[in-house]
Amino acid sequence: MIGVRNITKTFPARSGPELTALENISLDIAAGEFVTLVGPSGCGKSTLLDLIAGLTEPTSGELTIGGHPITGPGLDRGVVFQQYALFPWRTAQANIEFGxxxxxxPRRLRAERAREMLALVGLTAFAHSYPHELSGGMRQRVAIARSLAYEPAVLLMDEPYAALDAQTRESLQEDLLAIWKRTGTTVLFITHSIEEAVYLGQRVAVMTARPGRIKRVVDIDLPDSGAGDPRSEPEFVRYRRDIWELLHDEVRAGV
Known part of the structure; x- marks a missing residue:
């Protein structure tokens, strides 16, 4: 579904040589797959997401969605940022209807779809609330619902839970997995949290320090823990340790 082929992205510098944010990155994400992306600060994670979203263009390489070249933003991709980016003058339902x-x-179908999405994220009772009347977690649920309302093939998420408290963050992680399983949407999720990456992702792509490259892609295969929390399982701890070992030198290099 997402094809990243030999992507390099450079930016001009005020003085001296240009800055290389990404260098020769390649990554394939299959339809319906949930992939998380981790890396040290400044390694180009958000730059890569912006490229896939069509918000900027690569210096070289090829980007595709469903086999078609990415030439700009499109309704085949939904984007959720760390900042909620909701319209403050619109209610939760009206925000979801925007796309x-x-x-x-048509208006009637928009309203029906928005109500379906509010139910999906557990906010039916807050349809007519404005963003300032909602908690941070609720606002992020509205942002997710808005991105899913027009049924994009791909959902791109740039550290959407970074500003939330730990309890809300874990609750929204569970909600997101449930939504993903129900919708089958392809998800690329950027995070600084190794634990979050392992919990959410079927695969975790680990990036190097700048210039960002894909250091390794780790397949996550956690056993079904039933009603228990997989984060307490020995396999989860092993994956978290292995990814930290991949990141350790990169984090030091980026300081």
């Missing part, structure tokens, strides 16, 4: 308006969906 459907852009897509030209």
């Amino acid at each position: 459907l308006e852009v897509k030209g969906v």
